[in-house]
Amino acid sequence: MNHAAPSAPPAPPARIWLCADDYGISPGVNRAIRDLIERGRLNATSVMVVGPAIGRDEAAALLASSAKSPRCAIGLHATLTAPFQPLTMHFRPLAGGMFPPFPKLLRAGQLHRLDPEIIAAEIARQIAAFRDLFGRAPDFVDGHQHAQLYPQVRDGFLMAVKEKAPQAWVRQARRNQPLGKRLTSPKALFLDYLSTQFRRRAARAGVACNPAFAGAYDYSRKVDYGALMRSFLDGLPERGVVMCHPGFVDDILVSLDPLTSVREVEHAYLASDDFARLLAANNVTLA
Template identity: 75%
Template sequence: MNDAAPPRRIWLCADDYGISPGVNHAIRDLIGRGRLNATSVMVVGPTIGRDEASALQTLAADSPRCAIGLHVTLTAPFRPLTMHYQPLDGGMFPSFPKLLRAGLLRRLDPEIIHAELRVQLATFGELFGRAPDFVDGHQHAQLFPQIRDAFLMAVKEAAPNAWVRQGGRRQPLARRLHSPKALVLDTLSAQFRRRASRADIAFNPGFAGAYDFSRQADFGALMRQFLDGLPEHGVIMCHPGLVDEVLVSLDPLTDQREREYAFLGGEHFLPLLAANKVTLG
């Protein structure tokens, strides 16, 4: 690597703002300390309202180039904002596996999906007084068949200047085979990128952050892998947070959030960025 080359600027994006008080607190703390430069907001979450939105917006305004996006949500245990949404499972969105299967079998109604996405985009606008800087998806639902076209259409209509998140990373096949989750994201993202390009919608050139949440992984070691080869303006997805009762009731990703929060707020993170010639500023 050329030591004289300027540092690569990447997006380090904390997902799920709005899912719980502990997650909201952790994300705002890291933004305020310059340890994050993007977060995506779950407008169907139980702890997003005008106060939480205002606190985030005020903090982001004081942080150089901090982006706030919409975290489109279409999976359980969350509920749709539109009436007559289908399919439902006990009044909630379907689970991640059911939604992906329905999309692959082309059993979804893109018009119903599109209507829900337009309402989520409008809700973001009501909370923040503007369109999102970018739009991504909870559990990568924006990449699923049938959903991706409705997603891109809604973004084009309601947030034409926003960029969207794809989950692919250009790596040798042998390396990708070691991470089945990343390989699935690569496959789904290839179609997503082609459709986004045809719609003239910008997207991130690279992505990292997927790992096996069921294991107690060393997040510092993972971050070194995520940074390796990530291009300028690439996105690293992360999920920092503090565990509280609301989070436990909604999401299995708990202790891992605290490990991510501890590393991103700790003494080793900024030197790791510097060693890899990466900046968030």
């Protein structure tokens, strides 16, 4: 009698990080992020301690929401670009008392006109502010507008994390996709390039990185966010990071950031049944 071979057990789902950036930039963004955490649709968020919507109450609200999730990481969204102000007195360069716009910071780093020690001092102060708000070090540290990847900035960034939050992992932005797919997005290709050096320096410093990254796209164009999310999850390995920016638009957000209505599109999709089905279809979990 022929006996059918036993079928292999299904592969366990890959656990990834779905991280909402910019907690602290505005009350509407904060509410949207907490809503998704409580629904189990996010398992990480990074906090802007220099934002106008962060303080004891907003930190406590985030901790309460994350307590309802099986495991939600809370990290520091290190911020070094306008229109935000540094926490240290001697930060340079400044633009009208604020951090410089990101093109200026990037260019200064490429021309070796930054002082990594000054960068490290500011990041260390932001880590201290996070500790003061949350009672502990951040689980991870990433960067607003990917500033942690910029030349010279990355040296000061890694120096501060290694000293002040040595158990935290840091976010790099290299994708886990074939070259042909990577070539379709100039922005993502540039992040790949910056991340190559960042990863090497992090490894030398003994600071852990995420193995892969997804989530970057052209925010100026109308897109099918569900289709984008499918592409983000394609081939993403265990512990890979997908960056997102959900939020509800309010006046404070409009005054600070050009990324507005797309945040509501992202929130609506991440809260939807379609997103839950997509996770299941890709054998991916946030739990």
